[in-house]
Amino acid sequence: MHVESKLRKPLITGGKTLHDVSEDISKRVEQKPSLTWYAAMIISNITLIVGAYAVYRTLWDGIGMWGLNKTVMWAWDITNFVWWVGIGHAGTLISAILLLFRQRWRMAINRSAEAMTIFAVICAAMFPLLHMGRLWIGLIWVLPLPNTYGSLWVNFASPLLWDVFAITTYFSVSLVFWYIGLIPDFATIRDRAKKAGRKVSAYIYGGLSFGWDGAAKTWSRYETVSLVLAGLATPLVLSVHTIVSMDFATSVIPGWHTTIFPPYFVAGAIFSGFAMVLTLLIITRKVYNLEDYITIKHLELMNIVIIVTGSIVGIAYLTELFMAWYSGVAYEQYAFYNRVTGPYWWAYWSMMTCNVISPQLFWFKKIRTNIVATFIISIIVNIGMWFERFVIIVTSLHRDYLPSSWAMFYPTIYDLGMYIFTFGLFFTAFLAFSKYFPVINMAEVKSILKHTGEKVKK
């Protein structure tokens, strides 16, 4: 039998029973959505459609529509790509790494964090996919498929190709992990629909639940599958952003050619991912009245992860500056001098303020247990992480070895439109998820209810 310390605060408050858990979570799927949901969905759809125009112009006229030039040939698109991929790190980190560390607080948040991961990776994938112009040919170019050029194979020495493998693997394994967890909950919704006589719902969720009946034998296998998937997904999460960082680190551009990039990028990814999870969960728990499941304790623990990863990122920024000076290489030194004091100084200092200073406020218990403060800082962190990628990418390129080719990057409305498009896509998907799928893993929450619920703690 599991024995839990009395000192630990309950993870589920409100004196919930097992049936209450099914009721509270499934009811959101069964009921008609609220007016707020409809309003949010309409706004997301409008955003998606407005952004789709930028996508259309990009595909029809080419990436000349963007603000890129001969000097800054990588800018807004790859910034957005790395930003979204980074956000997509929190979900699998929560469900895999926290599972291996037996952190029970992950159970209330893993479902929506994983959904966020999947949608964020889809948004990220939009940029490399759409920048190829002819998607249908591009897909053949990036995959090692026989072709009519020889066959001329893909370049396995290129980190960009490693990215293709890393991101597709990460996306598909995360999707499978997420779906495996959803199966028992779909079965709960199916059986509730059967009981209430809602035939269509019982049929749809019956199909989605794969005929799950909760047999002890199946549960035992399910536990093995979850554990092994967690073991596989843990190095996978770390590999994805490591490989993304190699897109830069394996080049010879000053400011990019840095060996600390892999750990620095992974910490940054977890940092931004947790910030986005906080932003979404604070809204979700409020709108769906899930305060008893996603408690202040959950938010506080996530804020602690933010302090840790934010501080790692801060140290990485300082290490970069130190190494630039210590290297004695004039080009390296200028790249950083220009980053801090050059024409993009405002981006650098926004990054420093948002990413290094703002999370330090969470050292105060009052701030990290305050919902409004957490919400504001989570958004600030996400803005800061966008600037981080912008600073790394654009400031390293815009003043290269030859002063006559120095240039500035100015985004066009199509750059902005592409970014807006991914926001529309992300929120449309997340809102659809929050309506049709159970937003909290009911089966896992039930499994800890007896030991960490409020009743046993009294």
Place this chain on the structure above:
Amino acid sequence: MDDKGVKFVIGIYEDEDVLLDAISSVRAKGVNIYEVYSPFPVHGIESRLGYKRSRLSIAAFCFGFLGTCLALTMMIGMTTIDWPMIIGGKDFLPLPVFIPVTFEMTVLLSAFGMVGTFFVISDLKPWGKPKTFDLRSTDDKHVMAIEIEKNNMSEAALKKLLKSNGASEANSKLMDE
């Protein structure tokens, strides 16, 4: 026995710890338990029911190994044998360069192979029919099903046994086979 199906006695349990003790005492009486259905994974239930540890992790390893071999075969076949090229001054068999793709393919095949095996052996498929003894078993109750035919106890005696071991209800159920 009825022609239409198989008759079961089902015990409904409210609490997982009561259920675990009940499984042990019911099995100690020599009763053969058909299966136990729970709304969430109950730790320690496999050993009480006498189930062996799942070998799915072995399947995961085998599929992973297959992924490693496939990835290396693919890359060596393409960049070393079929169209050798010098990239970045490396030789035609640059093994360190192959590490990322090999790792990703290993994880991909391992995960998909294991989950696929899990679906097949547990008979999980979109058109699969669940064995529902009681609709509450996916909500808040644990259901212990005992096939009457397979045991040499009467229906009434089985019900009494379940009740005496903490079952809140003991019912009969006819299931299609």
